[in-house]
Amino acid sequence: MKKVIRMREMSDNQKGIIMKITTNGEMSRRMREMGLVHGTSILIMGRAPLKDPVAVKINDYTLTLRNNEADHIMVEVDA
Amino acid sequence: MKRTITIALSGNPNSGKTTLFNAITGARQHIANYPGVTVEKKSGKIIHKGHEILVVDLPGTYSLTAYSLEEIVTRDFLINERPDVVVDIVDASNLDRNLYLAVQFRELGVPLIIALNMMDMAERRGIKVDHRILSQLFKVPVIPMVARSNKGVHELLDAIIETSAEDRTWNAEIISYGSDIDHGISEIEEIIRGARDFDPRYPSKWLALKCLEGDDQILKFIQGKPEIQPKIEPICHKISKHIQSTLEEEPEAIIADHRYGYIAGITKKAVRRKIESRLNFSDQLDKILTNRILGPTIMMLILYGIYVFTFWGSEAPVEWFGCFFTWMKENVSSMIPEGNLQSLIVSGIIDGVGGVFGFIPVIMFMFFAIAILEDSGYMARMAYMLDRVLRWFGLHGNSVIALLVSGGISGGCAVPGVMATRTLRDPKERIATLLVVPFMNCGAKLPVFLMLIAAFFSENEARMMFLFTMISWVLALFAAKLLRATVLRGPKTPFVMELPPYRAPTIKGICIHTWERTWQYMKKAGTVILGISIILWAMMTFPRLNEQQARFYEDQRLNTQKTFLSLSNVNGIIPDLPTLNRFDELYDLYRQSIKDYGPVPETLMKNPLYPVFNTLFPDQDVGRTHDGVKKDLATVTDLYLEYRNTMNLISAQEQQAALKATIAGWIGQTLEGITRTIGFDYRTNIALVGGFAAKEIILSTLGTAYSLGEVAPEESGTLSSRLARDPDWNPLKAFVLILFTMLYVPCFVTVISIKKESSWRWALFSMGFNLILAYLVSFIIYQTGKTLGIGI
Structure with a gap:
């Protein structure tokens, strides 16, 4: 079973596939050019000591996003 | 060719x-x-x-x-x-x-x-x-x-x-972005090509694509062309609406999707993966270096390491620079006769330029450490770990390096601190950081703090120092928050950032990095700083005492000498003025040699004038070293030392009067009306004006203003006990002066550095902002303290 959740809700070391970016303007542009696009598989690497930002592995590189940014990324994960 | x-x-x-x-x-x-x-x-x-x-x-x-x-x-x-x-x-x-x-x-x-x-x-x-x-x-x-x-x-x-x-014409090669957008591109392209004022620098296909992408810069460019703008806008609008209704996305997102799709098609054929993507060395290392507990601990150690490396490492070279400039000053002083020219060269030019060059080793060491952090990839981890805290203050995780180098652990320097803000990419975060960096307690402010703490808070010196370090952090961070909420207000930039894989930095890369940044500082700061140090020197020197005033002190000196020579015990041994002058000279030499070579053996201490007598009267028996000089000579010694004291006092009073007569003195006195509200009299004001040249000057100027002559940091004890005894001074006043020194206008080398890293506007803003903040904080503390009777 699959379900779609926000990236913020994902737990450490969880895998998923990006389904949708629910923001537009500069933030979405920035996400796209950094490779956060529909269909990309991601892996949550961990979170900073204060639980924000979150580090995400995409293919062979790692990105960091703040939680309020991760809120805009819908990810399909195993239920 | x-x-x-x-x-x-x-x-x-x-x-x-x-x-x-x-x-x-x-x-x-x-x-x-x-x-x-x-x-x-x-x-x-x-x-x-x-x-x-x-x-x-x-x-x-x-x-x-x-x-x-x-x-x-x-x-x-x-x-x-x-x-x-x-x-x-x-x-x-x-x-x-x-x-x-x-x-x-x-x-x-x-x-x-x-x-x-x-x-x-x-x-x-x-x-x-x-x-x-x-x-x-x-x-x-x-x-x-x-x-x-x-x-x-x-x-x-x-x-x-x-x-x-090959052929140099640009050939815009666009891919397919789906039929809707492709169609729109050809439509817009035709319009652009048909325009009379078609700018050949811009490929028309590209312009069309950018219009559909909603690119701000290009849309503005098109708006400036009334011939084509009304035709293009409806097309963009139509396509955008159509795509939003059918695909629920902005055209921009669709265009990006097609780009990635096109790339995926190519990499599918050109790239072969032998192993599935797995945790590599960098990821493993991150598990430790950004771990919830280990991460911050290691980061603290690394930050402390940078601090130690920068300041301890540069200590020796800084000293070499110092020695070199002292040597230059001595040479110039001996070559050029005393007067305005000598003063200009020694106190204006060499001190000013020496001040600038003195920073070079510190800057080099700091940039060396920063280059290692940057090139290894650790810098990004610091930003990642500290983001949650510093974001609240409107700063960036990497701002911490700038704050630390400026004196986050007592004794740094704001000049390399300001330069460290280069690592920040967002302009607002960068400017906020470089504006608050001067609040940290740099090495030059410390002697002032130490002197005042020794005078008024001697019971818990260490605790007071710690308190002031904390105060500077708190004020710097809240000032940043204030700035980010007012003059530097703006939407938070997206943080989405890459954590690059860890890489061993190359020596060559680090050296080039370090050198290019240091060189920029030398080249650009040098010229401006020379000019300003000359202006500041002039402010602290001119106008000189008028002839009548100068004569007054000269007369006092002559009278003292005459009185001394006329004493019955003295005139048998030091009969006339030339002998007295020779005596003074020898005594000065002797003092200098004690300064240079350390304390003399105890036997010599019994009579400080023994060597002087011995040199002056080589063929007379002046007594023996271990029990001092003969009795009659011992009396002369006491009288002589007393005479020297009086002479020193006259000189100090003259210096004080001279300082009061200068432009800086005039400013200090004019400002007294305002600064009374925070407890400062004109003498403190002059010292603070001088502190704009370099914070070290506050201490030496206070010394002069309190007619002690110039005070070197290692001799601040005298000034300290003097202020402690002064009825005008109290712990409250000392506390306020420390806070004011911490916050007020950064020294001008820092101001120039701020200008270099931003603009004159921000450099001047920093002067005004810091001065106002310093005054307000001092005012609140002083008036509260006075009303409640704390520390007076």
């Missing part, structure tokens, strides 16, 4: 662009800023096979939208300067995202070469890229390389010469 080939190096951050630039140009680099912005523009020239090649290093960027300063700079350079070849450095282990920029270069139509970098790293990760297939499908030359070890650089230069010899 063949014409110079201009090439632009571009690519994603962390793709090895700087490494390649260093590999091509070596140390022959020229650094300037792009016009109007503080983005560095590095260039270098080389000769390859008889061709002169000018390499321009463009800022690292992920895309060619008009979103960040880096992107705008890159685009403007390409369109206005039209380089012969653009080399896009692509990280072979991250091909998909790196090619996103390459696709946009092709849309713009620039003559492109792809430098497929980090082939070794990709290989190790089990990624095999066939550069021939990539070149075939992408339709541009692809040169596989490892820039770190110079592999492929030669081949790249060959390819550059070959490509530059």
Whole structure:
């Protein structure tokens, strides 16, 4: 079973596939050019000591996003 | 001579662009800023096979939208300067995202070469890229390389010469973005081509694409063309509406999707993965270095390490510079007779320039440490770990380095601190950081603090020092929050940031980094600082005492000498003025030698004048070392020391009067009306005015103003006990003066550095803002304390 959740809700070391970016303007542009696009598989690497930002592995590189940014990324994960 | 080939190096951050630039140009680099912005523009020239090649290093960027300063700079350079070849450095282990920029270069139509970098790293990760297939499908030359070890650089230069010899017209090659957008592009393109004022610098297809993407800069450009704007706008609007209703996305997102789709199609054929993506060495290391508990601990240790490295490491070279300038001052003083010229050269020029050069070792060591952090990839981890805390204050995780170097652990320097803000990319975060950096307790403020603490808070010195360190952090952070909520207000920039893989930094890379930053400081700061130090010197020197006043002190001195010589015990031994002068000279020499070579044996201490008598009367028996001099000489000694004291007092009073007569003195007295409300009299004011030249001057000027003569930091004890006894002074006043010194106008070397890193506007703002803040804080504390009777 699959379900779609926000990236913020994902737990450490969880895998998923990006389904949708629910923001537009500069933030979405920035996400796209950094490779956060529909269909990309991601892996949550961990979170900073204060639980924000979150580090995400995409293919062979790692990105960091703040939680309020991760809120805009819908990810399909195993239920 | 063949014409110079201009090439632009571009690519994603962390793709090895700087490494390649260093590999091509070596140390022959020229650094300037792009016009109007503080983005560095590095260039270098080389000769390859008889061709002169000018390499321009463009800022690292992920895309060619008009979103960040880096992107705008890159685009403007390409369109206005039209380089012969653009080399896009692509990280072979991250091909998909790196090619996103390459696709946009092709849309713009620039003559492109792809430098497929980090082939070794990709290989190790089990990624095999066939550069021939990539070149075939992408339709541009692809040169596989490892820039770190110079592999492929030669081949790249060959390819550059070959490509530059080809047809130079730009050929915008757009891909398909789906029928709706493709159709819109052709429509808009036709309109643009048909326009009379068609600007040939801009490829029409690209302009059309950018219109549909909603690119701010291009939309503004089109708005300036009333002939075509009314025709284009409805098309963009129509397509945008259509796409939003059918696909629920902005056209921009659809365009990006198609770019990625196109890239995926190519990499599917050109890239073979032998191993599934797995946790690599960097990821493993991150598990430790960004661990919830270990991460912050290690970070603290590293930060402390930088601090220790910067200041302890530079201690010796700073001292060498100091010795050199002291030596220069001594030489000049002995060559040029006393007077305005000597004073100008010694106190104005050498002190001023010496001050600037004294910072060089500190700056070098700091940039060396920062270069290691940056090149190794750790800097990004610091930003990641500290983001949650510093974001609240409107700062960036990397702001912490600037704050720390400026004196986060008592005793740093704001000049390298201001320069450390270069590592911040967002302009608002950078300016906020460099504005609050001067609040930290730099090494020059410490002697002032220590002197006042010793005078009024001697029971718990260490605790007071710690308290002031805390106060400076709190005030700096809250001032940043205030600035970010007012003058530097703005939407938070997206944080989405890359954590680059850890890499061992190369010595060459670090040295080049360190040197270029240090050199910039020397070159640009030097000239301005010389001018200002001369002005400040003049303010502290002129106008001099008028003839009548000068005569008054001269008369006092002559009278004292006469009185001393007329004493019955004295005149048998020191009969006339020339002998007395010789006596003074010898005594000064003796004092100097004690200063230079340490304390004399105890036997000599019994009579400080024994060596003087011995030299002056070589053929007389003046007594023996161990029990001092003969009795009659002992009486003279006491009288002489008393006479010297009086003479010193007269000189000190003269210096005090002279200081009061100068422009700085006049300012100090004029401001007394205002500064009374925070407890400062004109003497403190003069010291604070002088402190603008360098905070060290506050202490020495206070000494002069309290007629002690100039006070060196190691002799601050006398000033300290003097103030402690002064009825005008109390702990409250001392506390307020410490706070004021902490916060008020940064020293002018810092102001110039702020100007260098931002603009005159911000440099002047920093002076005004800090002064007002210092006054307000002091006012509140002083008035509260006075009302409640605390510390008075």
